[in-house]
Amino acid sequence: MNVVRAAGRTIAVGAAAATLLYVVFVLVNGTRNASSSSGAEPTRSVAERASLVARGRDIFRYDTFGDQSFWGGALQLHKAIEGKALGGVGGGVSPKVALAVGLKVDSAKIPRRVAAAIRAGKVDLNSPKTTLALLKLNAVVGVRGFFNGSRLSSVGITCAFCHSTVDNSFAPGIGRRRDGWPNRDLNVGAIVGLAPDKKPFTDLLQVDEATVDKVLASWGPGKFDAEVFLDGKAFRPDGSSAATLIPAAFGLGGVNLHTYTGWGSVPYWNAFVANLEMHGIGNFDDERLANAQQFPVAARAGFAHVRHARDLITPKLPALHLYQLSLPVPHARRVNRVAARRGRALFDGKARCAGCHMPPEFTDAGWNLHKGSDICIDDFQADRSPTLRYRTTPLRGMVAKQKGGFYHDGRFPTLRAVVDHYDTCFALGLTDGEKADLVQYLKGL
16 A cells, blocks of 8 residues: 555434435435336336435445544554554543544444433543543444454544534534534544554655644644645645645535535545545546646655556445535525515625536536635635636535634635625625625525
8 A cells, every 4th residue: 555545534213214215205206217128127217226225324424444444454553543552552542532522423223222321421422431432322423443252443524524513402513413414513623633643644754753743733623634645735825734625415405516616526536535535445547647747745655556456435425425415415494584585686796706616516517626716815715726716605504604704715704704895896886785685595505
């Protein structure tokens, strides 16, 4: 395995409901086609597709694609979780520490008697032993523990690590899953910073460990810098972190290009992340990453063409994609509906938002890329992408995107700040009342 390969990333009822809706859709269409095919064929198609959605859900939630060879094998992160007292290193990671860095716990995986003991204060949430017990239950969202008897022998991550959270129905950070929601509490840098062995990073980036630690510490909650492992640019020209906000994994149906800068389709980005960021074991090709001028780290690492004898990623991409497309888009319940109706008229008219954020997907229909100058911002992040452009971000599900600010890097702290920016950029002449109405409409998308 190339050294750089080792270096580089609702709930059960809700998922079942999404699956049921998809099945109903296929049933309706299957009925329409029944006159031209056998009666058994549509039924088999429905069953197969429903099964594929369910398989995609399991992949999204629990499949590491073999990346434990990196997170556990290379970084030795499992030893930091155990702590010295349990055979690892350091103080270990207790549930309180895990929750503090934004990790979430799936309450559906906790047995009733254990849940009752937690409520009664009879479970030590300051002990790494409790964290190991939660990992054995597969209850830590997006993190898989691998055990040899009672010992934690390795650890891996799944898609849900960044792209799922919980509803806090049991306690803060503990509840029913919300698949597809971006975890804007997750401090990826702080978690990775616990790794006892950062040599894979220092080798890849050709820097010392202190520099790696500085980069990881700069990300903060809800952000991750996928491109730093390609171009080595950890900071913007103004000295701020180059990390971007973790995006949502829902609302992607009908959207042409994925990521803030349109790297490729959703299946492409799934393959990219599983191979180059999560560090799973698979095959991947993108000749653009051989461009040493734009992507010196990736070109040196051989990321343009990744090969393994056993591919644990590619065969799973269809089911994973189908599940992502089935994820429901959440909507805010507490919105001033009267103001939102006025805001919608502004969105479609005076504010000119719909010129790019076209309903019903709220992104450009077709080629959804723009230069920074088109929207009055710098090109720093766009220039880190092969497209050299920004994608028009789909706006649906705004209720799940309130933390961490807005735009790719969170530069605007509120939706009102975003509206103010465009009002100035395009000389819209919006009044304060119109801006407030527009914000109400955006909140409800």
